[in-house]
Amino acid sequence: xxNTDSLCVRGARVLALDEADAEWDEADVxxxxxxxxxxxxxxxxxxxxxxxxxxxxxxLLAMPGLVxxxxxxxGNLMKGSLPGYPLELFMLREVPPxxxxxxxxxLAYVRTAIGALEMLRRGVTAVHDDAYHVPVATPEGIDAxxxxxRDVGLRATVTIDQPELVEHQxxxxxxxxxxxxxxxxxxxxxxxxxxxLIALYRDMITRxxxxxxxxxxxAVSCSAPQRVSVPYLHALSALSREHDLPFDVHLLETxxxxxxxxxxxxxxxxxxxxxxxxxxxxxxxxxxxxIDDTDLELLAxxxxxxxxxxxxxxxxxxxxxxxxxxxxxxxxxxLGSDEMNTDDSVNPWFVGKTAALVHTLSTPDFxxxxxxDEVLRAMTRAGARGMRAAGEFGELRVGARADxxxxxxxxxxxTPLNDLRRxxxxxxxxxxxxxxxVDGRVTxxxxxxxxxxxxxxxxxxxxxxxxxxxxxxxxxxxAARLEPHYRAMHARASAVDVGLRRTLY
Numbered sequence: 084x085x086n087t088d089s090l091c092v093r094g095a096r097v098l099a100l101d102e103a104d105a106e107w108d109e110a111d112v113x114x115x116x117x118x119x120x121x122x123x124x125x126x127x128x129x130x131x132x133x134x135x136x137x138x139x140x141x142x143l144l145a146m147p148g149l150v151x152x153x154x155x156x157x158g159n160l161m162k163g164s165l166p167g168y169p170l171e172l173f174m175l176r177e178v179p180p181x182x183x184x185x186x187x188x189x190l191a192y193v194r195t196a197i198g199a200l201e202m203l204r205r206g207v208t209a210v211h212d213d214a215y216h217v218p219v220a221t222p223e224g225i226d227a228x229x230x231x232x233r234d235v236g237l238r239a240t241v242t243i244d245q246p247e248l249v250e251h252q253x254x255x256x257x258x259x260x261x262x263x264x265x266x267x268x269x270x271x272x273x274x275x276x277x278x279x280l281i282a283l284y285r286d287m288i289t290r291x292x293x294x295x296x297x298x299x300x301x302a303v304s305c306s307a308p309q310r311v312s313v314p315y316l317h318a319l320s321a322l323s324r325e326h327d328l329p330f331d332v333h334l335l336e337t338x339x340x341x342x343x344x345x346x347x348x349x350x351x352x353x354x355x356x357x358x359x360x361x362x363x364x365x366x367x368x369x370x371x372x373x374i375d376d377t378d379l380e381l382l383a384x385x386x387x388x389x390x391x392x393x394x395x396x397x398x399x400x401x402x403x404x405x406x407x408x409x410x411x412x413x414x415x416x417x418l419g420s421d422e423m424n425t426d427d428s429v430n431p432w433f434v435g436k437t438a439a440l441v442h443t444l445s446t447p448d449f450x451x452x453x454x455x456d457e458v459l460r461a462m463t464r465a466g467a468r469g470m471r472a473a474g475e476f477g478e479l480r481v482g483a484r485a486d487x488x489x490x491x492x493x494x495x496x497x498t499p500l501n502d503l504r505r506x507x508x509x510x511x512x513x514x515x516x517x518x519x520x521v522d523g524r525v526t527x528x529x530x531x532x533x534x535x536x537x538x539x540x541x542x543x544x545x546x547x548x549x550x551x552x553x554x555x556x557x558x559x560x561x562a563a564r565l566e567p568h569y570r571a572m573h574a575r576a577s578a579v580d581v582g583l584r585r586t587l588y
Contacts, residue, residue, distance in 0.1 A: 088523035095140025148208025150466025153419025161424035195231035246310035277315030304331035336370035395421035402585030417465035
């Protein structure tokens, strides 16, 4: 039997990453009904019970599965496809503002599954997927995403990341920079009203929230406050409170967004959310790069979580988030890979190492540089908190969901083994992974996915890409028409002094 929710891992080195940061040189982990029921030295003998499978953990490290705290699965087809652009030009290719037709449900299913497979192979057991839809969200597209996570066996919290404002309303000066024909084309492009999107959310909650024994869950998303109307923002916040759902909000990812906020509202987006009454503990503040001291005070007071995406921020030249300041303010920070067109992979180990390294450039006070324990917490427990599931996964403890991974300690990453936490952050790249267990079910073992036919899905993806590339070619032509005006907007914003420095220039 390969997959079961009743198993035990015997004699492994165990790193719990729980509140007490428990660690054992040799211990057992016993799982029943998808939850950890016993953990510690001789847990099997002290708590005898019949399990369907016993795993020899000698020479292996058992630790919590990694949590990808921010992700966009629709970008899964775009790895390696785009050169370096700042976010606002990049999004012309990612979410084409003039797109007239969307992807078929089967493409959305396979696209999502391909990313989920890569995550399982890297030791990710849970993902927070802020899924956008081009040009509009549909029940079929939503179902395809959830069905892919259901079948592959990943734990997933999924949103509908769908702004309802016209493109040129979301960005500074764009309405005056665009020629009349392109502005008219944006006005006429398909989009959905807030009422339509809330109806989709309610249907999605009814059918998918808590599915698969709670492995699949729903979150809400406004994308970013400058991309939605105030009534829709309030409706999303109310839905978040009604069902205790995470509320995904991209905040101050780029310098241009801070410029736009000053022009549109005379205040930062974070202060704007606070004044509108929608900044609370359910908010997942995504990026938070161009924040100032007042923003940080408001984030800390709200009880929200920040999703830090260091590789994406470097890929797009967005800047470096003030890691230590955010931590010192008491704001929990989780780590995300963002999407495959900004990370070009889904490797949480690289994300963690990047977080550990890039922030050394922020201060000469090396006592304030990221510590391995902080980075590991951001890769695990904090991601669960951002998904409104603190204590449910992201740590190994009695009562938690059995989301764990087994790493081989007889690999180059741990030879010699000097400091386990430091080597997990700085040496591991995923090659030591031997097993991924989600909800007590073995989903990856001995180099293969156990839940679906991975080779068949990859072959189908290559075939589906034939037609998808034709659509991409049309989007590229549209982007080329729009790009000069976006470049002008970006240059104009770059000349505005925002009183902050988050880049090397």
